[in-house]
Amino acid sequence: MDKKIDSIIQDRFLYQCLECGKCTAVCPRRLTGKEYSPRLLVHKVIVEREDEAFIENAVWECLTCEICSEHCPSGVQFSGFILEMRELLAETKGLKGYRAHDGAIHSWMRMMTAPELKQNRLDWVTDDLKTASQGDVAYFVGCAPYFDIFFAGIEVDTLAIARDSIRLLNFLDIQPVLIPDERCCGHDLLWTGDRENFERLQKLNYKTFKDAGIREVIVSCPECYQILSEYMPKVIPGFDLKITLLLDLIQKEVHKGGTAFEPLKRRTTFQDPCRLSRMLDRSAGPRDLLTRIPDMRFAEMEHSGRNAICCGNSAFINCDAHSKQIQVQRLQEAKSTGADLLVTACPKCMIHLTCAMRDRLKQGNLKMEIRDLMSVLADQIKPYGG
């Protein structure tokens, strides 16, 4: 175990830590008053490894939003370190960390590892969406149908993201295949240290794509995209699928010309999902597209782009009072821009921020309309001159 920790420290450049403490100063957990310090964790894991309780706690409490690495002057890969430590700790000491919603989300992900599973996940497809039963290009729906049921209580419509993404693809003359047996991308299992089931999902998903004759998978969710494009190739030898982020595709098409946007008289702001803006470095894309919409006034929040603050939670673990505090602060920032429409690009940001808006103590004064970028674009896009 010690040797493994040594190699993780080496691989993730922890020895280069200068102990400047910038990571702790920007950590959203710390900013909301929690006794949490990435710097101290790095220090302990290098020189005070006997303080196992502290290390274990700190490893499971991280939000993995990667804002610390953004500010680190020596390039310590903190989220990568957390990921590998969680895998190691899960192997040796068991899965820990407080699971939000009593772990229901992780439950259905694990249930999806059954090879003979026959899901009924496409009931939401309406007639106006043009999809193909066979073809090269698939659209990866992800967990949207599950979230739609599970989070019905907070009135968040995650399936709208899937429908609007398909409408956008139809607009671009693409009729995607929807695979009835695709499984969850496994993001949350990976980031909670369950490597075994994560790999099982990757293998099953890859086989499903291959069996359906798919060559290109289009993904709208940044988390799914990160997993399919970065982590799946590491699990599957000879990986040869093309993974496309829908945002990139639309940006490319819009740059080619031939499309325009209907005017939308709203004042908007954008919540950057951590996976999209920092891990995938695509914070410019949404702004490029949003600012093309005529009549829309786009305002940046105090923390935006690669510097944006997390939506309070990741991989559905460790949701606590501090997470709520982060969400409330984030919504207050959004409110103070004067915006009446909050756009985001990740279903989880949407779920978490919607949940915080319903906080009874705030008496509804955090309420604002929240929509996914794909929904906004699908409503406004039109052919040039049309």
Next chain:
Amino acid sequence: MKKVRLLGICCNWSPFACYNAAGMAQMKMPDNFRLIRVMCIGRINQALILRAFEYGADGVILLECNDEDCRYGPGPEIGHENVNRVRKLLHLLGIDQERLVEKSFAAHEREELVSALWDFVGKIEALGPVTEQEASAKYASLGIADDVTDTTRIAEFPPRRK
């Protein structure tokens, strides 16, 4: 017939009173299911029901009070809502919605409870196990025993006199 794994989740008040009374009267009850007693069915949420299926249950029955009898107020209503949502999730996962059963009882209905249990057992045995795969091996590390037919394991119930 293949062995099925069944779980009952029982409210401490009316249904458990029935269960207790049925036991006292030495009524014959199915022995291939495990019972978990909770203070109120309102304590159970979507995640816990789903977890039972994740850990390899082939059928789950929620035994609860009638709506107007709840000691705490909204218990059974919360139960209905959870069952509703979990059924939809089960449908998505391709698991038969009928594997999740919800029944309510008044405190004196011991015969009804026993016959409901027998119906439940019969229904799930007819449907068979959810998967062919042996879930027990997968979850052995979690300390979940394989043998659910061992009657002494059921709740806090003493073994019946023969």
